[in-house]
Amino acid sequence: MALPTKEEAQELFDYICQKTDFYNQRNGLPEGISRRHYLCVAENAKQIASKTSSLDPEKSYILGLLHDYGEFKEQKDRRQFHGTAGYDEMMQLGFDEVAKTCLSHSFFDGCVTPENYPSYPPECIQRAAQILASQPYDDYDRLIQLSDLMVKADKITTIDERLDFVATKYHVPAEKILFKKEKAHELKSYFDNLCKEDVYCILGLKND
Ligand SMILES: [Fe+2]
Numbered sequence: 001m002a003l004p005t006k007e008e009a010q011e012l013f014d015y016i017c018q019k020t021d022f023y024n025q026r027n028g029l030p031e032g033i034s035r036r037h038y039l040c041v042a043e044n045a046k047q048i049a050s051k052t053s054s055l056d057p058e059k060s061y062i063l064g065l066l067h068d069y070g071e072f073k074e075q076k077d078r079r080q081f082h083g084t085a086g087y088d089e090m091m092q093l094g095f096d097e098v099a100k101t102c103l104s105h106s107f108f109d110g111c112v113t114p115e116n117y118p119s120y121p122p123e124c125i126q127r128a129a130q131i132l133a134s135q136p137y138d139d140y141d142r143l144i145q146l147s148d149l150m151v152k153a154d155k156i157t158t159i160d161e162r163l164d165f166v167a168t169k170y171h172v173p174a175e176k177i178l179f180k181k182e183k184a185h186e187l188k189s190y191f192d193n194l195c196k197e198d199v200y201c202i203l204g205l206k207n208d
Pocket of ligand 1: 037041067148
């Protein structure tokens with residue numbers, strides 16, 4: 001399994017920030033919104049990892065920083081899905097560990113089906129399902145999923161706030177959001193146990 005160095009990750013990060021800034025500006029979105037999102041996810045991942053005895057904080061930060069590597073490809077062409085686009089880019093560069101989290105971070109509830117992701121091209125979700133079927137999630141996949149679930153646009157937030165935002169933005173039916181919340185809280189409990197501390201306390205979202 002291969003990972004970029006800190007310096008290589010910084011270069012790749014600068015590259016995608018420049019690209020997403022261009023498309024965000026074109027779509028009337030605030031400048032630097034994607035950059036701040038990537039940084040928040042990276043910071044969440046690093047802080048949670050540093051409370052475990054099994055996860056490397058620096059590796060976690062790099063995976064967080066690059067988890068949405070394919071975003072600019074999706075912004076450029078709506079027939080693309082950022083998960084598979086990021087996976088392909090990272091595989092080409094030989095960074096298979098980043099490739100996996102680029103793909104896995106979107107599917108924390110384990111339902112990798114086109115019906116569950118109606119806003120993405122079905123063939124991309126089917127391809128994601130095929131790739132992920134042969135690569136079971138590890139704790140880094142789970143960490144980036146959770147870290148991303150606690151960022152709403154470019155601010156650190158609770159799972160419920162983030163998923164309520166997703167429900168409104170993508171018109172997700174109430175029962176689907178309830179299921180997603182249940183799965184997301186299961187994921188958080190997994191890390192609460194691994195860290196022996198409430199993840200919300202670690203990230204300053206809750207006092208002891
Ligand atoms: Fe993200």
